[in-house]
Amino acid sequence: MKKTVFLVVISSFALSIAAHSFFLSEWANGRYMTGNGDGIAQMVIFKSFLYEQYKNGHLFYSYSFGLGGGIYSQLGYYFTTSFVFIASIGVVVIMQLLSLVGPADTLFWAQASVFISVIKLALIILITTFVFLHMTKNKLAAFTGAAIYGMSIIYFRHTVFWEFFSDTMLWLPLLVWGAEKIIREKRPGLFITACTITLFNNFYFAYINLLFIVIYVLFRWLIRFGQEESRWIQFRIFAISCLISFGISAVSFVPAVYGFLNNLRPAYDQPINLYDFTDNILFSSRTVVLPAIFLLFLFVVSFYKNKMFCLFASISGLLMLLHFSPLAASAFNGFSAPQNRFEYLLSFTIGGAVAAGLSQFKHIKRKEIVFSSLLVLLLYFVNIQDKEVDLSVVMNWRMLILLFVTIMIFIIVRINYEKTYLLLHGCILVTAILVANMYQQYVLSEGSEIQSVSKHYLTSNEYDGEEQRALLQKIKKDDGADPYTRIDWMNGVRNNTPLIQNFNGFSVYSSILNQNLLLFYWKDLEIDMGRESVSRYATMGDRANLYSLLYGKYYMTEKKDEDDVPYGFQKMAESQHYVVYKNNHILPFVRTTKTVFSEKDLNKEPVLAREHAMLEGIVLENPDEKVKPPQVSDLLKETKVKTKGASYKNDVLNVSAEKGGIDLIPDETIAAEGDYYVHFYLKSLAKDQFFNLQVNDYVTSRKSNQSIYKTGIYDLTIRVPKTEKISIRLPKGEYALKNVKLYQEDYQTLKKATLSTASTAKMNWERNKLSISLDNKNGDRYMVLPIPYEKGWEVTVNGQKQAIQKANYSFIGFNLEKGENDIQLVYYPPYFKETLIVTIISLAVGIWYSMRKKKLGF
Template identity: 25%
Template sequence: MCMAIYSYYFMSGGSFIWESDGFTQHFLLFNEYVNILQGLLRGEGFSQWDWSIGAGADTITSYGYYVLGDPFAYLGVFFPESLREFSFHLIMFVRMWCVGLSYLIFVRKFKVSHGAALLGAFMYTFSFFVIFNADRHPFFILPLIWYPLLCLGVEKILKRESGLLFSIMVAISAIANFYFFYKLTILVFIYGIVRYGMLYRFKDWKQLSSSFGRCSLHYLIGLLLGAVVFLPMIDGFLNSSRNTDGIAVNLLLYHVSYYAVLIHNLFVPYAYFWSAGGLSIFALFTVAFLFKTKKKRTFSGIMLLILGVFLLFPFFGSFMNGMSGPYNRFSFAIPLFIAFASGQFLEERDKLQVKDLRLVKYILIGFTFIYGIAAIAQNMYLYYVIPLILGWLIWFILMYEKEIKKKIVNKISIVLLALVMLSMATNATNLYYSYGNGSISKMIELNTSLDRYENLFGGMQNLLPKEDLYRVGVTSQDSHVRNQFIYHDLMGLSTYLSVTNGYLAEFAEEMEFSSYQIIQPLRNGVDDRRITNHFFNIEYILTEKKNEAYLPYGYEVVHRSNDVPTFILAKTEANFPFAYVEDRIITRENFSKLNPIEKETFLTKGVVLETNQDVEGRKIEEITNEQIKEVEYQIEYTDTGLSPLDKNLIEVTESGARFKISLENANELAGHDMFIYLQGLEYETTDIPFYMPDDTSYNICFLYEGRENTLRQSDKYSFSTYFHRENMFVNLGHTDLGTDEMFIQFEDTGKYHIDDITIYALPVDENNDKQIADEKQENALDIKVFENERIEGTLQRDNPGILVTTIPYEKGWEVTVNGEKKEIVQANIGFIGVPLNSGNSEIVFSYQNPYLKIGSVLSLIGLLLIGLIQLIYRKSKQS
């Protein structure tokens, strides 16, 4: 089956590395984690903190969501780096093989025939959820391996057998990925209730209590076994930036289009809200069989009914997604029960009568009509026709079998199995190849990923000094730079991970970075904001020459490559040191009252603390920033695609329509950084049909002196990234000329409500920037040791103050001053600060994940408990 599906896929240069998350997350982190493991085997140790992950991050929580708990990823250590892509693809096939193996182990408990098991294994292994994630999200395949084995573990406990398998599978699934472990827990609980009801009918409450108690005990033991990874990951998730402040969609019912697409996707490979379709057309006959045998109450039928109801209401999707957006990723479980029921139907298809097949015929006619219209409308004939042809073939074969009175039942079973295999194979190819969804076109070309990482900056990264302590930045135009600094082992800020420090996200939100996203709080050069780049100790910026105009003022190009495209390396002398002492503070409450420019300029003067702090009993007086210049302006509406409806409401009827802002006294703006602030933003679409969901996404482009900055409001249905942008604060860049006009361009039609538009000008003096940096250097920590998990330095102070760092605020950091443990405070919202007394200070920062030790102890306790319980079980069995 894999040969049939993927031979041409690879021959045509396709890979399992999606150009989006696959390239910037899955393969990159797999590659780096394998490097870490190989280093560990060479005796290089395992660092629990990594400075190349964004502003610095915990290694366990950063890699844990993707590869750290994936047992298959560890096979990568057997391959050299030159075969890293090969191993990535090979491991994917191993995962797929284990999906089928897991299914076969599960159904063996039910003593199904070989043919039925084989048919189910094909339907489960090559279900849409698997083929879709093979080249999208590799670890999403893991729950399809764990779920049948978890169900088998419950089955064994309910039948008074050993609970060892259940405990082991709970541990493995908890370690592998906490996100899917949550779903698996609920799905296994539902399975356990259904199976207990079928086996014992809830008649004996004592037995029910006993079964529930044993399942709960072995579940808790499994959690203990997996605690070494599970606890750190849960802590990381609970303190991460994935907080969308509620769900902005109706949880009672989906919009009409969802239900239409749900039907449409049943037998063609696609998903909507992760409601995975792409079933074999054979499932249509299986469902008819389940209705026919409803009196028998097969557990697969009951499970399908429950999960089917879950698909109909967004509340269940949200509940299964941790009360987040209703992404129906629990739908990976549906193929398990479809497969099991299909195997049962293959064995017992004689129970389906001619009248039942006639009903299926009418349903097939309905799908023929639906898919026929869709094929013509989308010009995708093979995509829609193949499932229909196979459906009608199966129908004619089953009718023929009824007529010949089952004389060649075994041969027909083989034919049906072959048609199911063909159905699953063509569904996969319909997804991958150009005549269908063409997902192969969204993949990175085979065997090119490592070269792309290496050539991200055209080799300019090799010109960076090796010994100095600094961070490396990019510009606002480098949105493609996400996690690649990890590959280059450079201290950058751009990061794109599912578990990201929540305090950094709070800082980014407070500063109103236009580039902020929920799981990418610091990205795209933090809006090219000059002071913020200085604050983060960004001494160098790497980018392409075409982005030179976006360099913050004061960053001078020191190197240019000779290649095409041309890359540049820019440097500043005004970056702040990594750690320095401030003696002026402002509280978080008062800081929040400032506008974004005032907040940024305050970072040059003092430190933000959550509350007032006493330093040697002396309260440090709060300070305020100077008033930033507000620029007077006039708005001119000349574009026919845009018209003002009232003072604060604009209707855009043509994409790309814009209005002009004319600045008054523009000649006085030369030598300033320019900013624009839109407040009270609301958007309403005007051209969405009633049966489609409201599209709340839009892009606004700001143009000034040839620079373009586009801000996006994501759609409320993009649950991983959605947050409501009530305001947009945009850095328009530095002006030497004092240009008197700028434009705001709307990429999406609709009505835009804007309460207020303010334009700020911030005077810039390069000498003043250098003086501020020099003052910070005079009060800087003299760093002697800088390692992933340890920083050592000395400091001499005549007065007390707050040691300010850009170390992300994490529980695992401890600080000693002159050998004594010192309190850590939350400084500048997202970072670590240390109150210091006057005099000499020898300061040591050290990091250890706070839950790793206790997790290890709990895992050891779990091992002892599982051994004890197994010993008791064997003795009771012998007696």
Template identity: 20%
Template sequence: MTKIFYLGGHFVQFRSQLKKQHILLISFFLPIIIMGAYFAYRSMAPFGKSTLLTVDLGQQYIDFFSYFRRTLLHHPSEFIYSFSKSLGGEMWGTNAYYLWSPLNLILLFFPAAHLSSGVLVLTLLKYGLSGLSFAWLLTKNKLQSGIRILAFSTAYALNGWIIANQLNLLWLDAMIILPLIVWGLHQVIFARKFSCYISWLAIVVIDNYYMAWMICILTILLFIWQLPLINAWKARLQALGRYILSSLIAVGISCFVLLPTIYSLLQSKGTYTNNHIRSHFEYNPLKLLAKLVPGSFNFNQMPSGQANIYVGMLMIFGLTLYFLNRKINLGQRIIAFLITAFFVLSFCYEPFDLFWHIGQFPVWYPSRFSFIFCFWIILLAATCLQKEFQPSKCQLAILLILTLATFTYVETLTVSYINNSQKFIGLGLAIVSIIFLGIPRSASPIMSDLLLVLIATCDISTSAYTALNQISYVSQPEFGEYTTALNNATTKVKHIDHGFYRIAKTFMRTKDDPLQSGFNGGDHFGSTIVPSLPAFMGAIGQPAGDGFVSYDNGTQVTDSLLGFRYTMAVIDPDRPKPFLPLSGYRPDWNTQKPIAVTNNIGIRKNTAALPIAFGANSRILNSTHDTYDPVAYQSEIYQDLANSPKPLFEVQNFNQVDFQNVQSADQITGSVFKKEHQSEGASMKLEIIPTTNDSYYLTIGPNVKDDASITVNNRHFSQYQTYRDTVIMNVAHHQKGQKIIATFHLKHSELWMQNVSLYRLNQQAFNHDLKILQRSPLKLSQASATTLKGTVNIKKDQGVLMTTIPYDKGWHAKIDNHPVKCQKVIGTFLALKIKPGTHHVTLHYRPPYLVTGMIISLLSLLSALLLSQLNRRRVKY
């Protein structure tokens, strides 16, 4: 008989575990089904011809994913350094922000042209794992049980933050890991167990240090919240010691990624840290009430707006009832209220906002930490809305009053991201939720639990669908056709030339095309680009800004200096519905040697391109940037390298200027032209008749782009539109005696012709200097992303091995097996002092502090194992 009861007990336990597993599985698949249905409805690839690609996901992250896939399969060394990152840059710290998520391995199963389908699968998986993670937390801490868990896990998986930021896939892992860290913290405080907390905190720091910073702040707040549950001060101090020790060990384990990344940030993004913190509110905190309406999000909320915190009416009411629930420890409720107030203030009070964002105002996507507030709301709601909890009539009346007051206030606001339908739906959901909370669960427990899940799921799903309907996306043909064309062209070049070189082009889908297709280019858009590179590129006439560079406005001089051995241009730019968006115009490429044609892309070889390293005169060591004229600066650099006295460019006059509906002027450069008749069009036609077959270039100041559109011989001039420095337009090459008309069409009432000047390249002087610089190339015997080896024969008038590798302390050099110091020249590039004669040169890249970080990580890991072992002995005895 005893045996039968014993077996029966095991059977009951097994059924209980089986039910838990079922709930966890449903919590994983329910968000996937909800969002998968929406994506299929919107015809997202692979369900149709649209994609999830939009804003940064379509303009940046998708290219990083392609780089990740290609690098992992073919070129692992590029995880450390890549010459596809503009002219070259470290990737260890870059990957720590963008790519260390292990879930990215899913992308290996999707070819480049269909990577958008992989992104959809990855997005759905992260939705599902977020729901599963939160359900697991509720199961472990026994806050909820059974089917009720699904109401809270689904609200968490589809909260307003994740919907607004699903395009920021790199951040979503934090949603998955956060509940696991919270459970681990609970174990550290109350069970003296460390492994869960240390493991997951280390993982989130490695996965994405930026989101990890925010989670670390939350662990401090959660620890304080739990203090009232520990009676003795001695026990509290012991718990604090365990928390600090385990946190330090977790961070220490991640140091092999963290230390090199911190160094990288200090050289790049960290230089933009705000040092002038003002004590003021960025907006009225009451404006956040509009975010309590379902679907309160649109495109305009991306660059600037309020925190996306919608989690469903039941969860919001659960938060409110938590503070009114006398069965919950008063000390905890007071602390929870203060923490909630701190969150709300952080959304709009500048010092707190900067604190969460590591001292920098977010560039787009404000209040990036609001996923933590969503978690906090749902956690408190789950704590309050227990099975046995029944709000009083007074509490329900308070909820109704607060609801009516909120929607009355929202009605007075003029905001673009909510309409009347959303307000009525939100009010309806609020009233339904209040009615549901007023019905005793004891009347029908199963029906009550089902209604809880139904209301919460319908509420959060409606909000998600409404918000996402207001965003536009890139089509699959637009992405796939361009990717195929670019990959085919770069593959063709690689089959022709297996050496080390750069490729320039005059079309662009994104500034990370080189990373996407795996070639050495001159473009990049990313958070970890060092400021010196945009500064240099802008100084030589290229579009550049904080975080990006784009090589669209080169000259024969910069093509040669930076080693662009191959060029790619669209053959037929007038083809209907072109899938190769133009970004530049380079007639000076027309006389280069044709190599191949593929997918409407013409490939040519630039025989004037210099190698990655070459012998140069020592004058370059003392070269300074003392001009704002990009043409003059190019000439100065080339002259210093070749030790040449003759400038490469000569100022030219326009042959004739035709003024239409503006006043005439003898001087064009720097003049301000105003419309004479405001209702009519106005323009200035600058006539150029080249007297030689040399290349002619027109410089244009950044203010011109805002006030004028430009045509060359009545055809729109293709130009990347974002730039902050004077750029260079190539308007003629090998067109002696041919009339060229550059027309500036006024967009507004006046136009400042900022830095508009015409220059001719002295081809003879350029060829002379080029011949000097081509005498001593570094002949590479080995070339990879992190190692360059070769021999060079330095002439008597040369004392420098000049490279066009951006200077980085991670580069180490040897000449004839003897270490030498790397020099920084023209504020940008790496160079080596070298004596005349034949030398063997080795350049090797290692991320700064990587070795130190690895040692700390190993010691921390050993500490974690020792701590775990000591804890086991304590439990045993």
């Protein structure tokens, strides 16, 4: 057994290295195995960010994540509890202690991606080999089947674009092995362990894996390997084991799921078809290409007498049908927009079927060889005649050659099995290696432009340049190392720039965000981000009031965009391509007030009135006492409206020119200083049109009505510096344009707030605990902080626990006492204390239950 384990380990790593040949050669040339989209916009950034957080003991919360957020709840979908990532941290720490590597920044994680993938794939093949060996009792067949699974194209697609996606391929075989242990031996220990790891590691793929296990167990109940397999006993053990697993994983699973449920994403409102057969899984699919050996085995009738082959072939047939169903893709994606992310399940069952077929290969009849070969050749011939087939995956017919070679060897080996059976295994493995490397080169690197992810690009001004970092250092020097200062700077459309360049910013890009903040941007304050998206927020729409309220001291931009600088910001530094401005009207981080406004009263008021309310006091959902909202006048009655290259009637704007719209010309008597706030409802009436909206020099993009990433928000407010004419421009098309309103902001309210507010608070923020000492001499009733409101925060004032209120639509507020106030704010992930108790108890129960079953002889 030791010899077998050693041989499988060596073989798995050798196979994994061979499967990564293309990306290893790319690494040697300074190009990396990570996507040029989410790969460098999220994956390497979050790994670098979380590495520093964990290394410094910041396990629960980060003020630097966007406007601030919980790590478990908002990054649990990514790497927060990923065992592969946690193991990587351990290795990197050791390597840094030995001075083998430098800082673990984004460049480091991009460079390390191929080596992490090599190890991960080797482990997938290793684990799956022993799972299949447990079922087939044939070492070589088990290893080859495991290789089919591990080296499937979806592994490389997932690893390159969304690295943590492929982690789940490690846990799926363990789940199946655990299920078999319950079915055959009534022993739940392995299943509890595998299920707990899956739930702890990633809640999203735990859902997909457990959905598959339900399908697997149902098929196993139909295809029983022995008469002693009692379904009722199995059901009882599965139910108890799942409950225990959920309990053990509760401390990780519950906060992550809470974060997912507390996210805000509009319901997918497009029709979802039952089936769509346009994808070609023989040649050109981007997620699964069926191995020729699997198809050859599929048509060997005698193989179906083998229970394992029948099981895996049957499930594969079902999953192939589901691959062609957008409705199934939606179901596997939590009944949201269809996403083909579950095909690794099909790759696993295909590997299982191949392993079972190889273990039975010597019993195949020659006439079955001929029948199967002819059918598969006919299938390929029919598909290759399809003019719509994209041959970019096979490139120069190389895959077709491999397919025919496989069929020939399939025939030859059966004629003289004893002498040539190794040839078939070798052909399958070599074919899988070649397909994997061709897919990496032609589909991923060249087809998806992964080759652009290089050291040169990752250290350039387009991503993370020295010129930008030098200016950021000047800001920190000017600021006196204030740890709470926020800088509005984003490199192009990279919302995670603050995480890359290590400063507190106003932007973030993540699939899961605090819904209170998203509502703050989308509805409460109608802050335009320059780019419509459900998974991002950015900037403050160049609105000076909001920067001051949220401790935004600095504004950095490219010199070509200097016209958009917010009011009251003064130039303080510049370089060849960039310029930095400093806010002259900054408000203190800690603000106290007696004046209270009601959200409900402000709902009917324009967003400018809401800004004024936050500057004058605090806005609460249900205050005991309140004052009337500030009043802001609509200037549209004093404004001329003219069309340009368009017609405007009955709230419909029909743009006939390449770029047209309307002009708003305010009365000349309106004061010159300050800004305009232009509000309107805008929606494209085209079925599918992405477009840019331009208001004077300000440009923002809007998603197509069919996009799964559109916000469904059409009420916009755009800040425009004072000017004689406000031009709203759109590309040719038809739009719903209504509720146009115009307001002026002279910033007197901001100036008054700046002059009248002086904070005497002393603060100390260590990890997840913020301590504030304040002498409330004015007898103010409330304190408000620019820290986002979310579940997990607890506050005590002078030792007494207080309720945290949602203040200013999305931030923390609470009651104060007269005189001295000793305030302690502590953050833990949602339900952390309760779930930690559940985890400990469930772990004890799980150990007892597994040992009890073992003592009973199961």
